Amino acid sequence: MNSTFLLSVAGGQVEWGDFLFYLLTFVILVALVKHFAWDSIAGMMDKRAEKIADDIDSAAKDRKKAAELAKKREAALKDSRAEASEIINNAKKSGEEQKSNIINGANEEATAMRERAEKDIAQQKEDALKGVKAQVAELSVEIASKVIQKELDPSGHKALVDSYIEGLGKQNETR
Amino acid sequence: MNEEALVVKLFGIPFNVGNVLSGLIAAIIVFAVVYWFSRDVQLKPTGKQNALEYLIDFTNGIVKNALPDSEGRQFRLLAFTLFVFIFVSNQLGLMIEFIVGDITYIKSPTSSVVTTLSLAFMVLVLSHAMGVKRFGFFGYLKNSYINPNPIMLPINILEQFTNFLTVALRLYGNIFSGEVLLTTIGAFAKSKGIMTVIPAIPLEMIWQGFSVFIGAIQAYVFVTLIMVYVSQKVEKE
Numbered sequence: 227m228n229s230t231f232l233l234s235v236a237g238g239q240v241e242w243g244d245f246l247f248y249l250l251t252f253v254i255l256v257a258l259v260k261h262f263a264w265d266s267i268a269g270m271m272d273k274r275a276e277k278i279a280d281d282i283d284s285a286a287k288d289r290k291k292a293a294e295l296a297k298k299r300e301a302a303l304k305d306s307r308a309e310a311s312e313i314i315n316n317a318k319k320s321g322e323e324q325k326s327n328i329i330n331g332a333n334e335e336a337t338a339m340r341e342r343a344e345k346d347i348a349q350q351k352e353d354a355l356k357g358v359k360a361q362v363a364e365l366s367v368e369i370a371s372k373v374i375q376k377e378l379d380p381s382g383h384k385a386l387v388d389s390y391i392e393g394l395g396k397q398n399e400t401r
Numbered sequence: 402m403n404e405e406a407l408v409v410k411l412f413g414i415p416f417n418v419g420n421v422l423s424g425l426i427a428a429i430i431v432f433a434v435v436y437w438f439s440r441d442v443q444l445k446p447t448g449k450q451n452a453l454e455y456l457i458d459f460t461n462g463i464v465k466n467a468l469p470d471s472e473g474r475q476f477r478l479l480a481f482t483l484f485v486f487i488f489v490s491n492q493l494g495l496m497i498e499f500i501v502g503d504i505t506y507i508k509s510p511t512s513s514v515v516t517t518l519s520l521a522f523m524v525l526v527l528s529h530a531m532g533v534k535r536f537g538f539f540g541y542l543k544n545s546y547i548n549p550n551p552i553m554l555p556i557n558i559l560e561q562f563t564n565f566l567t568v569a570l571r572l573y574g575n576i577f578s579g580e581v582l583l584t585t586i587g588a589f590a591k592s593k594g595i596m597t598v599i600p601a602i603p604l605e606m607i608w609q610g611f612s613v614f615i616g617a618i619q620a621y622v623f624v625t626l627i628m629v630y631v632s633q634k635v636e637k638e
Binding site for chain 1: 408411414415416417424425431432435436438443444446450453457477478481482510516519520522
């Protein structure tokens with residue numbers, strides 16, 4: 227039914243031009259595909275494969291680095307915690323020390339102040355008493371001399387007046 | 402199928418117009434599709450680039466099955482172009498059949514034995530050339546014909562011809578028979594008017610679907626076998 231069956235023998239003639247045509251067409255087709263499509267696509271596929279391999283490598287590296295960093299950070303955190311507690315302890319201790327210092331100082335000062343005050347008071351009292359004693363003695367002598375005029379010999383009665391004043395002082399003290 | 406072929410003589414060389422025209426159209430379709438799909442190539446592929454890359458991965462896989470990567474790289478482009486060209490050639494006749502009078506102008510190029518023989522011859526000659534390039538002329542002879550044993554020499558020589566013929570004729574036979582059956586169903590549809598048109602429609606559809614499948618399988622088989630033959634030439638056995 228088909229005259230071109232097997233080797234296209236039609237009246238003993240082989241269309242061998244077709245062979246040349248297909249040879250040429252296929253070679254040109256390969257060249258065109260290579261130039262317009264293959265180079266870019268295959269290059270891109272290679273590049274992608276490379277990139278993926280690179281990405282996997284760098285991801286592994288990054289993960290390792292991150293784990294290291296986390297470990298380091300944890301250690302640093304532990305250190306800083308210890309340091310903080312030490313600082314707090316120090317502060318507490320120094321605070322306590324300062325507190326006791328201040329209290330001691332205050333106590334000492336207060337004691338000193340009271341002592342001084344007591345001494346002052348005693349001194350003043352003594353001074354006042356001395357002044358009063360002298361004045362009273364003089365006054366009473368004056369009064370007595372005015373009252374008894376000539377009869378009274380100042381030196382002869384001085385002993386009497388003194389004893390009287392002594393009695394006054396005693397009366398004051400008891401009161 | 403073609404009853405007659407228009408043969409034109411150019412510079413004394415006989416050309417079958419139907420065959421040449423169909424081959425040209427197949428080649429143009431292949432190039433147009435590949436060109437269109439490969440525009441705007443990006444590192445992160447999208448849409449049509451994905452489709453083309455899937456196809457390239459597929460043909461790369463065929464090469465990888467036969468040859469180690471270091472040797473196979475140079476054959477990837479060949480395998481890809483061969484596969485796509487044969488696939489389109491196989492399907493062309495299922496979609497378009499252009500017949501004026503008794504002369505077929507457009508059909509499946511691979512339904513002509515000249516086409517398949519041309520393609521097989523071309524690639525097998527290339528494989529021999531690669532063998533010579535790889536091992537040197539005497540190394541090539543030794544590797545291809547007297548390994549593993551000189552007793553195998555006649556069989557090995559015979560094998561070169563049978564390889565060439567079987568791979569070409571298998572493709573031709575599958576596609577040619579598919580088109581013959583399609584034509585037969587077409588003739589059956591026209592034979593008794595409406596009575597035969599109706600049952601012929603599902604038959605034609607089923608057979609066309611099957612032919613698409615066969616066309617894809619045969620393109621795969623052709624490229625696979627060619628790569629195996631290439632590997633026999635460029636690999637130490």
